[in-house]
Amino acid sequence: MDSDLIHNDSFDPEDAYAAEQVEWLLQWNNHLCMESDVAATALKMQLISVNSLKEKLKLKLDQLGEMLDDEFQTLKAKLEETQNKIHLLIDRDLELRRTVEQLTHDLQFVTLQKDQLTIERDGMVLKLEEQESSYKGMVAKQDQQIRSMQVIISESQHEICQKEALRRQLLVDLEGQEQVHLQQMEAQRQSLVENNEDSITCSICWVTWDADGDHRVVSLACGHLFGHSCIRNYLMRSESCPICRQAANVQHIRFIFGRHVLPNQTQ
Ligand SMILES: [Zn+2]
Ligand SMILES: [Zn+2]
Secondary structure, X not given: OOHHHHOOOOOOOXXXXXXXXXXXXXXXXXXXXXXXXXXXXXHHHHHHHHHHXXXXXXXXXXXXXXXXXXXXXXXXXXXXXXXHHHHHHHHHHHHHHHHHHHHHXXXXXHHHHHHHHHHHHHHHHHHHHXXXXXXXXXXXXXXXXXXXXXXXXXXXXXXXXXXXXXXXHHHHHHHHHHHHHHHHHXXXXXXXXXXXXXXXXXXXXXXXXXXXXXXEEEEOOOOOEEEHHHHHXXXXXXXXXXXXXXXXXXXXXXXXXXXXXXXXXXX
């Protein structure tokens, strides 16, 4: 409160009470002014201390800011590193996913193939079973055929034995017949040798005929043989064969071209 206001002209000095009051108010004012100064000083001191604290805090804040910056840089680097790692991991993950997809695809293909092969195998097994049963049937049939063949073979062997015996008997018979035939042939040969002289002799002149020349061998229609000149002369006088008396003339004369003409034994 300003003291000039208290000593204003409008103030009544006669009012002692009022003066006292004023005095008291002035004292109180002084007291308050003193307290106010003390408080102002204290406030100034506090302000100084607050400023000092503010400086300290600013320093600390700067330090903290630097520390935070450092930590932020470190964390940023770590974050970048982590991000790189994450990218790598994502790449790896993609690669693994692709591999898994490829493997899944392959597995599906293989499974499909396996199913197809299983179906084929089952079909083949069925076919093989059918073939086996038909083969067994064939084997049974063949066994039956073999048994019947063995029966036929044993019968055939029996027949062969019988035929062999018959053949031996026939051989014995043939040998006997051959012996007889040989004896007959020998007799014939003997007879031929004996008759040989007559068989090559002209029955007109009793001289052996020739292979060519005037007395060459000829035959008549009856087949009887003579020397050419002899039968020609004979047929000038007679009209029949001098041996069998069949009718004959010179027209019937035929040349014989065999060098060794022998008559049949039965004639
Ligand atoms: Zn003659
Ligand atoms: Zn005759």
